Amino acid sequence: MSAAEEMKNEQSRQFERGTANTVLHIDDVHKSFAGLHALSDVDLDVREGETHAIIGPNGAGKSTLLNVCVGRLKPDRGAVVFDGEVLTGKSPHEINQLGVARVFQTPEVFPELTVLENVMVPALSKRDGHFRLNPFKNFFREKAIREEAESVLENVGLQAQLSGLASTMSRGDKRRLELAMGLIQHPRLLLLDEPTAGMARHDTNATIDLLKKIKEGGMTKVIIEHDMHVVFSLADRISVLAGGRIIAQGTPEEIKVDPRVKEAYLGEEQV
């Protein structure tokens, strides 16, 4: 048995014992679409409390990987393990109830609900579970949840739009709203798919500050991002995906100097 295989087996044993501080383990995941290999033999570990960035050129398979993690896509092979629980085969709502929240690349909000309601819905889901029949519990008397939603919306800078409809918001505001929808669930793992795309620079910086603040709270985050300013401001570790494969992993400093990354992703451009 090779040293690498031995290490992998030890890691699996650690998972089984629940002693590893790895919160997300992506094990040999493979996914193809009509013969096109979107993901090939992807192995990735995300440690508890870290911000792990996944970068790569367009079409590298980053969003596909997130979709596999949240149950939107089923891998052809391999498994995704979150905190000792195999996520593969579970439905998106079950995965969310385990503590995995996702912020989408294209803002996915509830357009016909108000901004406050948009944030209160995931908070209710966190408190009440995937289904609770409470047809006579007045939504407008959920004081604790409303106050928390107001506080989260203040953190993302949307306190002035509480009663406005989400459909009337700008794209950038919708992204911030989506972030608030993820944050209010206090997930153990937050998956962010290009959270600052479409934002102005000062909004991007505000989002970086907010995500740094969350980091202090110990929430584990996986972030897909094209903006290297965001990546190097936030990431503890970076994985580089190219052609559906992980070609490099390491700290931001290691990635900056990795020739494979330069070749596959950055080309001649300096980080």
Place this chain on the structure above:
Amino acid sequence: MEKNVALKDTTLFFGFAAVILLLPILLEPIGANYPDLLQKIAIFGIFAIGFNILFGLTGYLSFGHAAFIGIGSYMTLWSFKLLTMNVVPAIMFSVILAGVFAYIIGFVSLRRSGIYFSILTLAFAQMCYSLAYSVLTPITNGETGLQTRAIRKSSETSLLDGDIRIIDQAFGVQELGVPTTNFFGMAMSGYTGFYFCAVLLIVCFFIAQRITRSNFGIMLKAIKSNQNRLNYTGIHTRPYLITAFVISGMYAGLAGSLMAATDPIAGAERMQWTASGEVVLMTILGGVGTLVGPVLGAGIIKYAEQKVSSWNEGILESFFSFLPETLQHFMANLGVLFVGEGWHTTLGLLFMIIVIFLPGGIMEGIRRIGAKFSRKKPEADTNAAAPQPAE
């Protein structure tokens, strides 16, 4: 916000209750204050409110809700035939049975969304309609329809031709002539029947209002708004949808039961697809997703059905009598195409105008007028009322 919503709801509820209870007076100027029409407005109001819980809140468009009307009516008739002419047990059994059927139909149909869901519900309703005319004839009495009869003299008489009314018999209730439905002795005809239906309509409105404002209601709205996102928020949408479907089916069962309670005969035509389509028209006409709109739509359609369909050339001639004679005849001849047997043309045109110019129904029109008077832009409300395609 909490206080504002509570105050708005309380005002709306008491305003609604007052209008419904005063309908016999309010509708007098347009000659629509006779019990038969008032009962129909109240009953179809219940049907439309229930339908709106599914369609208005979740966006799932059922084309088969008439099946629950039929189930409610047949169950009520059987309660009259077997147990008692008192409407209370009949209504209870009908609502429960409609709920059971709604669960079964909803369980299957809600495996699909959008047009496929609509087609599945339509198929179920048409199946119920066909079964009532064929293999279920011993229960439905086929084309003749199920009716109450006098107490049978011999056990050999079929239950379709003679009733047993166990409870009434046990209490020694004497029947003279045709048995009449009652609410603890009060006959369910005339204005008594209307007020009985009206009180139930108000109760149904209250329940629908509570559901709309509840955590459950907000989840239903979120389903309509973005079901996919809701799944990633940790919500299992299917149980919410099935529950909404069952509640909606129970409302329809209650409406069917009241139809049979005020006029004790049940026929399969109540389950035909046109009856399912009618409640869709009522809801869209009044305002999808609003609380009052569906009742308003039901009232307008039932009024048009009974009054506009009874107008003829003579009535139009006298209506246009203020015009010069030639123009009077022209207008009367033109107008007759839209009244009497042609009233469906009027309904169709009205429906088209509403859908094109007021997608949020009459309630949107009222809101726009209100906004003009208060000099506010109705933008937010308009967006809220805009109909969404079924998921």
